[in-house]
Amino acid sequence: MLSKAFVVAKNNWKNIKTAKIITYILMGLIIAQDIVYFILKRTGVYTINAGNTAVSIGNMLFMFIILGTFSIATSHFKKTMNLGAKRITYLNGSFLTYILMTAVISVVAILLYYTYDRYLLVEFVRADTMDIIYWFGWLGKGVVVTYLRLFAFLLLLASVLHTICIIQDSWYGWVTDFLIMAIISVFTPIAVLRKSLVWFFTMIIFHPSPTVQITSCIVLSAVIYLLNKPILARKTG
Amino acid sequence: MIEITKLTKKYANVTAIDNLSLTLQQEGIYCLLGRNGAGKTTLMKLLAGYIKATQGTITIESKLVSPGNMPESVNFIESGSQQFNMKVAELVETAAALQDDFDLEFAWEMIERFELDPKKRFKQLSFGMKTMLTTIISLSNNSKVMLLDEPTLGFDAIMRDSFNNLLYRSYQAYPRLIIVSTHLIDEIAKITERFIIIDKGCLLLETSIDELDENAYTLSGASSLIHPLLEQLNCIGTTEIGSVMAAHIYDRRITPPEGVSIENMSLQDFFINLVGGKTNA
Numbered sequence: 001m002l003s004k005a006f007v008v009a010k011n012n013w014k015n016i017k018t019a020k021i022i023t024y025i026l027m028g029l030i031i032a033q034d035i036v037y038f039i040l041k042r043t044g045v046y047t048i049n050a051g052n053t054a055v056s057i058g059n060m061l062f063m064f065i066i067l068g069t070f071s072i073a074t075s076h077f078k079k080t081m082n083l084g085a086k087r088i089t090y091l092n093g094s095f096l097t098y099i100l101m102t103a104v105i106s107v108v109a110i111l112l113y114y115t116y117d118r119y120l121l122v123e124f125v126r127a128d129t130m131d132i133i134y135w136f137g138w139l140g141k142g143v144v145v146t147y148l149r150l151f152a153f154l155l156l157l158a159s160v161l162h163t164i165c166i167i168q169d170s171w172y173g174w175v176t177d178f179l180i181m182a183i184i185s186v187f188t189p190i191a192v193l194r195k196s197l198v199w200f201f202t203m204i205i206f207h208p209s210p211t212v213q214i215t216s217c218i219v220l221s222a223v224i225y226l227l228n229k230p231i232l233a234r235k236t237g
Numbered sequence: 238m239i240e241i242t243k244l245t246k247k248y249a250n251v252t253a254i255d256n257l258s259l260t261l262q263q264e265g266i267y268c269l270l271g272r273n274g275a276g277k278t279t280l281m282k283l284l285a286g287y288i289k290a291t292q293g294t295i296t297i298e299s300k301l302v303s304p305g306n307m308p309e310s311v312n313f314i315e316s317g318s319q320q321f322n323m324k325v326a327e328l329v330e331t332a333a334a335l336q337d338d339f340d341l342e343f344a345w346e347m348i349e350r351f352e353l354d355p356k357k358r359f360k361q362l363s364f365g366m367k368t369m370l371t372t373i374i375s376l377s378n379n380s381k382v383m384l385l386d387e388p389t390l391g392f393d394a395i396m397r398d399s400f401n402n403l404l405y406r407s408y409q410a411y412p413r414l415i416i417v418s419t420h421l422i423d424e425i426a427k428i429t430e431r432f433i434i435i436d437k438g439c440l441l442l443e444t445s446i447d448e449l450d451e452n453a454y455t456l457s458g459a460s461s462l463i464h465p466l467l468e469q470l471n472c473i474g475t476t477e478i479g480s481v482m483a484a485h486i487y488d489r490r491i492t493p494p495e496g497v498s499i500e501n502m503s504l505q506d507f508f509i510n511l512v513g514g515k516t517n518a
């Protein structure tokens with residue numbers, strides 16, 4: 001069972017070329033910009049100013065998760081079925097892809113934060129770097145905790161995106177879209193309801209306790225995985 | 238093996254399948270015939286559990302079929318099925334790794350026989366070759382029921398012949414129940430054993446090729462001699478020119494009176510007369 005899930009995961013990885021290309025282009029653009037600034041600074045033409053901030057190069061890898069998940073959920077299902085896979089194998093393989101992908105991307109993103117991004121700050125090429133591990137308050141409790149918080153959050157993100165994409169060809173997909181929009185637009189302006197939204201996002205992102213945040217994300221991902229079983233049983237295209 | 242009971246499928250006000258009942262017990266290659274819009278694809282999708290019936294039931298190997306309960310013993314292949322843009326060899330190897338009872342040897346034999354280049358990527362293949370590859374992958378597993386929806390659509394004559402050979406070779410290797418929908422009746426007749434003919438969502442006929450050979454024939458001669466015979470026979474169509482006529486019969490064989498000739502009806506003519514149900518004068 002697991003070996004077949006690995007086959008699907010390997011296949012998913014090989015066939016998300018568009019996601020890879022777009023991510024590499026975005027990362028390349030940031031590197032190119034940094035190189036230009038670096039040269040200008042060394043030649044004395046350029047001096048750093050407060051507005052010179054950039055998105056962390058590691059965060060660009062999250063595009064890969066978003067675009068990759070979109071491809072796997074929208075175009076890989078039918079093709080995997082045409083290779084004779086069972087629905088459960090596709091589901092297990094897809095979630096295995098997300099686990100491996102988010103595990104590796106989290107490592108690389110943190111490495112880049114502590115090396116590439118830091119180096120540019122030290123060298124005064126940038127005034128600041130925008131990185132979610134800083135903005136979400138995931139630093140300060142050790143690299144391993146930061147890694148686990150990022151990994152759990154990205155896994156939840158991939159699970160949610162996968163499910164939303166895969167249900168778009170059914171009526172409950174449209175109902176879900178409507179509900180998400182309704183929740184955001186109705187809950188945000190009403191103070192009492194807004195509290196529940198704040199509570200939800202605190203649980204999955206901002207909670208001061210890493211254990212609570214990591215557990216919330218992992219448990220929600222597992223629930224979403226289980227929800228995908230009946231969804232896939234009815235999926236035809 | 239397959240039991241369809243009082244099956245109806247409606248799309249808004251359109252009835253695609255209308256109270257259809259059919260039992261298929263034997264293994265074999267079944268040809269599903271019908272005009273465009275007769276309900277062939279809808280019937281296949283219902284059998285595969287892709288869509289929900291409005292009324293009635295389908296059981297395959299005693300298991301009720303529905304979108305929430307799709308039968309794993311059924312393999313449904315639509316025309317123009319998509320595959321990953323990988324090399325032919327990679328696709329076959331991946332399919333073998335994903336299926337427990339995939340016959341890799343058979344798949345390679347077929348790939349060689351139909352001259353598919355293992356190094357070519359899926360998108361580099363012609364339309365016909367793409368369908369051929371998808372069909373080879375599907376036929377190389379041991380599904381008990383295969384549903385092929387217009388598999389030779391867009392094929393040239395040579396490809397169609399190759400495809401029919403592939404189907405026949407697969408059936409010899411793995412006897413099972415294969416249902417093929419097509420418009421190319423006389424070509425599929427070379428390999429098929431039984432016919433299912435539907436029209437406007439209703440079952441018109443389920444019969445064997447032997448029964449058709451025996452019971453489908455054309456009487457030709459003077460109208461005055463043929464008209465009295467038709468009172469006792471199931472005439473599915475006539476062509477009349479002046480005082481001479483041809484009557485297309487689907488009934489027991491008779492010994493024609495003098496002046497009336499009898500000849501076997503081609504499957505194409507039989508289908509046109511049965512479904513077209515017309516009388517030309």
